[in-house]
Amino acid sequence: MPDKLNSVDYHWFLVCTKPGHEPELCLLIEREKGKIRNILEVYCPTHTKVYVRRGDNEQQQPFFNGYVFVLATQDALVEFLRDNNSDAYIWYNRKCTPDEKATxxxxPESQMRAFRDYNENYADKVIVLERPYTDYAVNAKTDEPNEIVRVVDGPLAGCEGYICRFHKKKGLVFRVQGLIPGSWLTVTYPNVSDLHVVRLHNAEGDRLSIGTEKGRAVDLLTGILQGCGYGERTQSLFYELMERLAADLSLEALCKYFQKQGEKALADRLAKLTTKEAELLINLARYEHDTPGYVKENWPSLIFRPLLTPTSGIIIEKDKGEVELQHKDYTEIIRRVDITEEVYYPSRQEDGKVTTAYYAHIGMRKEKDDLVFFANWDDFLREYFLTAGKANEKLVSGKVQKVRNEITLKETEKLIESFRNYAPTLYKVLTDADSAVKAVQDFKVGEDTLNVFTIRSSAQEKDAAKDKLIQTCVRICKEINTTNHLAVWRRYLRTVWLHN
Known part of the structure; x- marks a missing residue:
């Protein structure tokens, strides 16, 4: 915004005055600016007090007390303050070194616009926190990382922070820049449900990844056993292997044992485990050692692997992209699927995108003249099929509900935590009669049953059907995983997508 009269740029300047005298200074500038060139606008923050939380106590304290923002050229503003208000002065940045020149x-205009929106819409709602921002990265009670989200729209658009619980309410903890460059305030917006946010994958400790550690270990070993051709012996051999490893936490000793038993393929495969894979198995075995019977209790049957896993269990040639594994009652199709996620690095306060290779597992069997493809969503859909009546209707198809503000007593509309609002692909599968993909309860797989998503096709259209089922399931996974809503269903998703 160049000043054509004297080649001096217009800027928003921070003017300091006596606390409580801000409105008086604003009125003075507003009254006189029409007579003076190069003073265009003045802004006095509408909210100059904030709530500060120390422990369980909240107090009101001054904020932006004694500050006014003026859009002008520096020469014009200096001259005006000198002639009209000697108590006010322009704020200078603090010098970092003795030799540095004061500035x-x-x-910037963009920051000023965002600040005005924030001050007029949110400043009276946020609470300043006494602890550093990094202290809110982990839930002190559960020792799990708190979820990280990004605000999508509104004055806080682009703001990233942690979801933390205060007094039974979930709030968004984030940082705002202080008046002094380089200074920051840690604040919380008490009711995160008022904001439109998306969940970010925490690359340094995501709750979903931590929650699938044991499941990934079980799946890794299951895949190895099936890949070695053990078929129906997989489950019994799995239990034997875990018992031996729990008794002696040595993979080397385990490999030697299976070599002596003539199980060379299994011994060789275990010997080739990566460090990360070995850690998964050892940690599960250690837990089994400390909690005998844990594995059998939580994995009573290994019918069919979850939809998305970090390992294939069987070698897939690069030029093929998928492989078929024959089981007694069905054929398992294992396909590599690359999933790109937005990730966030809390320690660096940087975000980015990461593409991770997963392996989709779907079953195929023949029924009369058709082929039926199915994906294992057993625990997730079991919980869904337990819902009924009005509760089911609200969960699946709910749109908005009236919410009464406890302070203003006004009613506003709020989006319901439904599949329709936050997992539209799942909503379509569950409600659209024309959907090719269906949710099926108690789907027969050999002597057992699973809750699955299925799709039927002719032999000629089987490739399109496979693609459709995998793409639909992956889309559902991503929708549930990225929303900050549907937290219960994101927990059930851990049994479907073994997040790495």
Whole structure:
């Protein structure tokens, strides 16, 4: 915004005055600016007090007390303050070194616009926290990382922070820049449900990844056993292997044992485990050692592997992309699927995108003249099939509900935590009669049953059907995983997508 009269740029300057005298200074500038060139606008923050939380106590304290923002040229503003208000002065940035030259504090137009929106819409709702921002990265009670989200729209758009619980309510903890460059305030917006946010994958400790550690270990070993051709012996051999490893936490000793038993393929495969894979198995075995019977209790049957796993269990040639594994009652199709996620690095406060290779597992069997493809969503869909009546209707198809503000007593509309609002692909599968993919309860797989998503096709259209089922399931996984809503269903998703 160049000043054509004297080649001096217009900037938003921070003007300091006596606390409580801000409105008086604003009125003075507003009254006189029409007579003076190069003073265009003045802004006095509408909210100059904030709530500060120390422990369980909240107090109101001054914020932006004694500050006014003026859009002008520096020469014009200096001259005006000198002639009209000697108590007010322009704020200068603090010098970092003795030799550094002092510079005037200016605020970019984009930041000023965002600040005004924030001050007028949210400043009276946020609470300043006394602890550093990094202290809110982990839930002190559960020792699990708190979820990280990004605000999508509104004055806080682009803001990233942790979801933390205060007094039974979930709030968004984030940082705002202080008046002094380089200074930050940690604040919380008490009711995160008022904001439109998306969940970010925490690359340094995601709750979903931590929650699938044991499941990934079980799946890794199951895949190895099936890949070695053990078929119906997989489950019994799995239990034997875990018992031996729990008794002696040595993979080397385990490999030697199976070599002596003539199980060379299994011994060789275990010997080739990566460090990360070995850690998964050892940690599960250690837990089994400390909690005898844990594995059998939580994995009473290994019918069919979850939809998305980090390992294939069987070698897939690069030029093929998928492989078929024959079981007694069905054929398992294992396909590599690359999933790109937005990730966030809390320690660096940087975000990015990461593409991870997973392996989709779907079953195929023949029924009369058709082929039926199915994906294992057993625990997830079991919980869904337990819902009924009005509760089911609200969960699946709910749109909005009236919510009464406890302070203003006004009613506003709020989006319901439904599949329709936050997992539209799942909503379509469950409600659209024309959907090719269906949710099926107690689907027969040999002597057992699973809750699955299925699709039927002719032999000629089987490739399109496979693609459709995998793509639909992956889309459902991503929708549930990225929303900050549907937290219960994201927990059930851990049994479907063994997040790495």
């Amino acid at each position: 005037v504090c200016t605020i």
